[in-house]
Amino acid sequence: xxxxxxxxxxxxxxxxxxxxxxxxxxxxxxxxxxxxxxxxxxxxxxxxxxxxxxxxxxxxxxxxxxxxxxxxxxxxxxxxxxxxxxxxxxxxxxxxxxxxxxxxxxxxxxxxxxxxxxxxxxxxxxxxxxxxxxxxxxxxxxxxxxxxxxxxxxxxxxxxxxxxxxxxxxxxxxxxxxxxxxxxxxxxxxxxxxxxxxxxxxxxxxxxxxxxxxxxxxxxxxxxxxxxxxxxxxxxxxxxxxxxxxxxxxxxxxxxxxxxxxxxxxxxxxxxxxxxxxxxxxxxxxx
Numbered sequence: 327x328x329x330x331x332x333x334x335x336x337x338x339x340x341x342x343x344x345x346x347x348x349x350x351x352x353x354x355x356x357x358x359x360x361x362x363x364x365x366x367x368x369x370x371x372x373x374x375x376x377x378x379x380x381x382x383x384x385x386x387x388x389x390x391x392x393x394x395x396x397x398x399x400x401x402x403x404x405x406x407x408x409x410x411x412x413x414x415x416x417x418x419x420x421x422x423x424x425x426x427x428x429x430x431x432x433x434x435x436x437x438x439x440x441x442x443x444x445x446x447x448x449x450x451x452x453x454x455x456x457x458x459x460x461x462x463x464x465x466x467x468x469x470x471x472x473x474x475x476x477x478x479x480x481x482x483x484x485x486x487x488x489x490x491x492x493x494x495x496x497x498x499x500x501x502x503x504x505x506x507x508x509x510x511x512x513x514x515x516x517x518x519x520x521x522x523x524x525x526x527x528x529x530x531x532x533x534x535x536x537x538x539x540x541x542x543x544x545x546x547x548x549x550x551x552x553x554x555x556x557x558x559x560x561x562x563x564x565x566x567x568x569x570x571x572x573x574x575x576x577x578x579x580x581x582x583x584x585x586x587x588x589x590x591x592x593x594x595x596x597x598x599x600x601x602x603x604x605x606x607x608x609x610x611x612x613x
Contacts, residue, residue: 330360335588337365340378342597348385350599355389358612363394363588376409383417395426395465399433403449407457426465429534447478467540476503488562489582490544496583507584512566512592520566525554527592569610
């Protein structure tokens with residue numbers, strides 16, 4: 327599956343207006359982004375399944391479409407595999423199904439995430455029509471889940487991590503498995519304004535144990551995770567500034583080991599497509 331070097335990641339593809347989502351996906355394809363990423367609902371809302379992906383696939387011609395990520399608690403593996411095979415072959419040929427275990431703070435049935443993901447992959451393999459390993463990846467952060475994903479899927483999709491995490495994960499995975507990084511971007515050159523917007527985004531994730539563990543493994547401290555996040559944490563997790571500054575930061579992530587970067591423009595709304603920013607970035611990022 328070819329994702330290209332850069333993609334566009336947005337919650338609005340699953341939470342926004344379906345007609346605008348189709349139009350926005352077509353524009354992202356025209357701008358030259360290699361993959362359109364559909365941000366889902368970590369709690370397992372059915373809107374995070376393949377229904378939105380099908381609409382985006384119909385609205386585009388050649389761009390890869392990826393889910394990020396379908397919660398394994400939201401539907402059975404057999405149901406997901408059936409939904410995948412219900413798509414026309416020409417469409418599912420460019421679909422990557424991202425899977426995630428979500429968070430114990432969000433999902434009441436959350437338990438033994440590693441075993442649950444391994445069992446879910448077993449279910450995808452044993453379904454009447456399997457969802458193939460080449461068409462799935464895992465939203466993994468920890469080393470065990472990353473190894474599982476490397477062994478049984480296309481690769482991993484880490485979210486809201488720094489370059490140290492990318493480099494460490496690349497070393498763990500070796501050169502083969504896909505490392506498709508989500509990277510949140512704020513196109514604001516003023517440090518105070520950019521960091522304030524970053525902290526608004528970060529507030530959702532700071533209470534979640536899975537993210538906190540990943541950040542602590544990267545060398546941040548509990549102090550960095552307090553009071554909305556230190557400047558050091560914010561500046562490591564987010565890229566902010568003008569397009570040229572952001573482009574340099576993305577190049578650093580690629581050098582650290584990311585095969586593909588899914589660019590998410592920070593916004594307070596789940597339903598807003600930040601298309602002006604996509605256009606502005608395209609000129610600096612896509613050659």
